[in-house]
Amino acid sequence: MINLGTLKEITDLRSVWPHEALNFTPWVAENVDLLADAVGLDITVDETESSVGDFNVDIYASETGTDRKIIIENQLEDTDHDHLGKLITYASGKDADVVIWVVKHAREEHKAAVEWLNNHTDDKIGFFLCEIKLFQIGDSDIAPSFTVVERPNDWTKEIKKTTATNPTQQQRLEYWQAFNDYAFQNAEFNKAFNKRKPTTDHWMDFSIGSSACHIAVSQIQKRNAIDVELYINDDKELFRNLLLHKDEIESVMGLVLDWRELPERKASRIIIEKEVTFDNRATWSQQFDYIMDVCMKMKKAFKKYL
Numbered sequence: 001m002i003n004l005g006t007l008k009e010i011t012d013l014r015s016v017w018p019h020e021a022l023n024f025t026p027w028v029a030e031n032v033d034l035l036a037d038a039v040g041l042d043i044t045v046d047e048t049e050s051s052v053g054d055f056n057v058d059i060y061a062s063e064t065g066t067d068r069k070i071i072i073e074n075q076l077e078d079t080d081h082d083h084l085g086k087l088i089t090y091a092s093g094k095d096a097d098v099v100i101w102v103v104k105h106a107r108e109e110h111k112a113a114v115e116w117l118n119n120h121t122d123d124k125i126g127f128f129l130c131e132i133k134l135f136q137i138g139d140s141d142i143a144p145s146f147t148v149v150e151r152p153n154d155w156t157k158e159i160k161k162t163t164a165t166n167p168t169q170q171q172r173l174e175y176w177q178a179f180n181d182y183a184f185q186n187a188e189f190n191k192a193f194n195k196r197k198p199t200t201d202h203w204m205d206f207s208i209g210s211s212a213c214h215i216a217v218s219q220i221q222k223r224n225a226i227d228v229e230l231y232i233n234d235d236k237e238l239f240r241n242l243l244l245h246k247d248e249i250e251s252v253m254g255l256v257l258d259w260r261e262l263p264e265r266k267a268s269r270i271i272i273e274k275e276v277t278f279d280n281r282a283t284w285s286q287q288f289d290y291i292m293d294v295c296m297k298m299k300k301a302f303k304k305y306l
Helices: 020-030 032-039 083-096 110-121 167-183 187-192 236-244 246-253 281-303
Strands: 007-010 043-052 055-063 069-074 099-103 127-136 143-150 203-206 213-220 225-232 258-260 268-275
Touching: 007 083, 020 032, 020 055, 020 069, 032 043, 032 099, 032 127, 032 143, 043 083, 055 083, 069 083, 083 099, 083 110, 099 213, 110 127, 110 143, 110 203, 167 281, 187 281, 225 236, 225 281, 236 246, 246 281, 268 281
Parallel strands: 069 099, 099 127
Antiparallel strands: 007 127, 043 055, 055 069, 127 143, 203 213, 213 225, 225 268, 258 268
């Protein structure tokens, strides 16, 4: 038999980094590749504790190979209003293109604030909210893990460059644009969800107030289908707990769902799929009605168990 250890989380980050400026910021700067992998950017650190008027931003950096400027603000505690204000001040002072906020835990109101900033600022500016966690197996070395809990939609593709997209990407973008124009005229849907920027991605995500999961709507053009799902990022325990309430959830929704734990992957998915015809634009409004209906039912049915 192979002896397997138990993975445990070290919740007291200050047991590893006692001081944000003296310990944590230098560590992030030296290990910026770990953060870069999480956000999907190549980052070169230019300066730590970089001056912005009478204040200092933790890390001032740039995207490798481009002229995009990055600021990184670190926090060993939960998000707070003070750091959110500093973040915006630093971004303005440094004329930053990318803003990364690294925290112990992202509070829901600050996740919503970062999401709002991404939806209401220029497409060239992107805000990332990342949580850092520490794990250990037995007496092994402590391992850090960055998780992005809020990001700009389709950041790396820069939506303004639509002339470079292929026909499939262009149709995806037009579909999401039409969906937004239609769905957010509906008062009930507009109240339940925040509007996301249309992208060339085949999916569009909607927050339901939990960092562990969200609702995702996907265009599956290869088989002419729409998927609406609860996407659980990396929490098998949450999936199994929801599965215990499968009958109640499906009863509330009035729908049968496809429950996929996906044990070989980090994510789990709870999906419903509908066949559609993307090329027939006259049916788009019917497709949008279906998406809206399932999203609202899904939020209502799952939220009580999150």
